Amino acid sequence: MEWEAVIGLEIHSQLATNSKIFSGASTAYGAEPNTQACAVDLGLPGVLPVLNKEAVGMAVKFGLAVNAEIGQHSVFARKNYFYPDLPKGYQISQYELPIVGKGHVEIELEDGSSKTVGVTRAHLEEDAGKSLHEDFQGMTGIDLNRAGTPLLEIVSEPDMRSAKEAVAYMKKIHSLVTYLGICDGNMQEGSFRCDANVSVRLKGEETFGTRAELKNINSFRFVERAINYEIERQIDVLEGGGKVVQETRLYDADKDETRSMRGKEEANDYRYFPDPDLLPVVIEDGFIEATRGTLPELPDEKKARYMEAFGLSAYDAGVLTASRDLAAYFEQVVEESGADAKQCANWVQGEVSAALNKDGIEITESPVSAAMLAGMMKRIADNTISGKIAKQVFQAMWAGEGDADAVIEAKGLKQITDTGAIESIIDEVLANNADQVEQYRAGNEKVFGFFVGQVMKATQGKANPQQVNQLLKGKLQS
């Protein structure tokens, strides 16, 4: 039997506003508990929510970026449930008339092909507070600083067929919201979170299988693992003659498994109804057009430009444009160095990315700034150093030993381009290796590489390779 997975994602993206969606309290992360929870956030009697204009603008930006219809008449609804970190007893969300309607994004798959994934809708809502289950006199501690932080919940169509596709989609949305500047994308701090709806069916079936909802997935790596675990689990259940139960499951990253959140799932009955405290939100054409004018160059457009203007491959352009910060870094290197864009791309994707991964830091924290890398690229271009020596210079810059010129000077890495100096080294090498010279002259051209190696060794790699080749050829043929 061949099984097929069907996956849809619900992504919660915290909007990067200064104040909350319905109150003037700050949304800054990391404050002392409850110091940013005002009367509205606490749900005290008599308070009224007033909608944040910026949150509306950000939602519209997202809608335009995924080619969606903007809900010009959208309505807030109460989603009723009881939990101590939701003091009002309901979450203000949107139900029937969301601010962003049907849209779509393109994702790239590993084999280089692309696929369209539908965005069902995106709606504005308020985040809940945080429950701390450590022991406080046998009680639960509640911090309501996060309560009322604006969220854009982005719901996809069940268009993904593998964990890898789900990750590609999630990365695409992450890239879009960070490009748009509407979310900081910080997954550790919970600014960008994801729930996954997963079901399996026999390949070729039309109808969907029963789905499970996976919660609590806070990294791209865990999304892939959690979904793969869940697909396997459901296939095992079905092949064992069992039935998949519709339920919410929690992903446990430590054990790499999903487990049922509640023994007995009570059918959700949120009793949604329009919130009488809030009037319908009307978005005029003028507002939409003005917002369209503020959209930055988005990843797909940037990618196309890199391929066109810099002659980069689709793969290279895709990697460089996945993050706005990485793209900005790359463009600064190209601009300031005046070097070949492909060569700059190789450095950014090669040495820079490897060093970032190794130290587990982001491009914005790179100890080698774009200006420093550009400075080094210039020294490659003007033949001060070879590409090989440049790797040494890069490592030194990474270790904080100064910019390229300082490192080249301090370590004496300047390339030897003085013909006389190289010639005298070549003479010495040839004199010391008379046997190999005989072999070469007898027609064994392979030993040429040996001579080059010896010259480079004698100069600690600093001789200009083209010059060495040329001079060596001349000497051996004379």
Added chain:
Amino acid sequence: MSLDKADVEKIAHLARIAIDEERVPDYASNLSGILGLVEQMNAVDTDAVAPMAHPLDMAQRLREDAVTESNQRDKFQAISPKVENGLFLVPKVIE
């Protein structure tokens, strides 16, 4: 539509309202009466009427995105039954 005892108990549970067992039949009959009225209204032909989300025919006013609230935690927590380290304490919630 008429509600039975189980419906009333479910509604009370969802709303976290403790109800007196003896009064359940009363509640069931009262709530059924309300639903009866809703059914009566549902019977009216409203095909030509656009649904309203709010009785006022006005649009939501928006506020500028500015922080206008200061920290008043001490005041708010003065009326809370139990606090510790700035947290509100509530009966233990089991995940």
